[in-house]
């Protein structure tokens with residue numbers, strides 16, 4: 001299916017949706033983005049996505065044209081034009097066209113791109129039986145270098161870790177932070193369960209604050225399941241009863257093996273299954 005792509009207020013066929021080669025988004029990865037989901041025509045947690053996008057842009061001193069409301073409207077309009085109900089949405093703001101050289105100062109016009117497409121999730125088998133992941137030796141960017149809280153167009157740090165995962169036959173890889181604590185996976189946040197309590201690395205472990213992570217934290221609180229945002233190590237992973245990941249594309253997905261070691265019983269655990277059910281109820 002050839003969906004129309006929004007670029008700066010105009011719609012283009014996918015084949016003709018192109019950017020200038022002098023765009024600093026392409027030349028230097030200078031820009032920010034969001035990955036969102038729509039369920040039955042409604043974008044999941046649109047406001048939170050807009051807030052995160054605006055924070056990301058502010059952190060890199062990029063002024064997004066227009067307001068959050070106008071951006072949300074453009075996203076909804078793009079979904080409607082493409083007649084998409086259950087979709088994956090990629091909203092990209094690049095620094096825009098400028099002369100060669102990394103200075104952003106001479107790029108006066110940021111580009112706004114909205115791509116809406118079908119969603120590819122993990123196969124159902126992965127939800128039923130759980131994923132196997134490995135720890136990558138590539139660590140997450142230190143917040144002292146560049147904050148992982150910014151969802152920037154420069155994903156090479158995560159891509160290097162993803163390659164390690166793929167080379168080990170795994171679709172996801174766990175990344176540690178500069179202190180050796182567990183941080184997050186290459187495109188998903190991580191949660192552990194021990195003795196009925198859920199643990200997840202805190203923001204200052206150097207994670208991207210996932211929108212799905214936020215939704216799962218809310219669901220745990222609303223349903224009387226204890227959840228703590230505290231630093232965790234690989235030791236904590238290995239002795240966990242359960243492990244699961246969250247992300248806009250993956251939603252909530254169990255992990256049953258890490259670094260070749262079985263987690264808990266080696267099958268998706270009861271709290272993970274409960275959260276998968278609660279999450280599906282929330283979006284339906």
Ligand code: PMP
Nearest residue numbers: 187188189208210211212247248
């Ligand atoms: N961490 C990283 C590094 C990510 O790229 C993503 C999203 N792809 C997530 C976590 C999950 O965030 P969200 O729930 O907002 O999709």
